[in-house]
Amino acid sequence: MTxxxxxxxxxxxxxxxxxxxxxxxxxxxxxxxxxxxxxxxxEFDESKTKKQDIIAAIEKAGYRVQKTG
Incomplete structure (x- = not known):
């Protein structure tokens, strides 16, 4: 898990x-x-999803993820 x-x-x-x-x-x-x-x-399983998929879901819901690094 990640x-x-x-x-x-x-x-x-x-x-x-x-x-x-x-x-x-x-x-x-x-x-x-x-x-x-x-x-x-x-917490997520990287074999089933990627970090970017989660960020995309948040953004689709109308919110903005702050970019880090």
Missing amino acids: NMTIKIEGMSCQHCVMRVKKAIDAVAGVTKSDVTVGNASI
């Missing part, structure tokens, strides 16, 4: 948290997600 923590822009309330969590959890291979306003910690 873990990643990302910062998410555009979240301001519990509704945003639930929307992002639902989007992340719908990605095949995600085994665990902990979402708070502005952040998400995600």
Whole structure:
């Protein structure tokens, strides 16, 4: 399993948290997600999904992932 923590822009309330969590959890291979306003910690199986697939799901839900590095 792979873990990643990302910062998410555009979240301001519990509704945003639930929307992002639902989007992340719908990605095949995600085994665990902990979402708070502005952040998400995600555990996923790299043989089933890629980091970019999770980021794409968040962005499709209407939020922007802060690029790091």
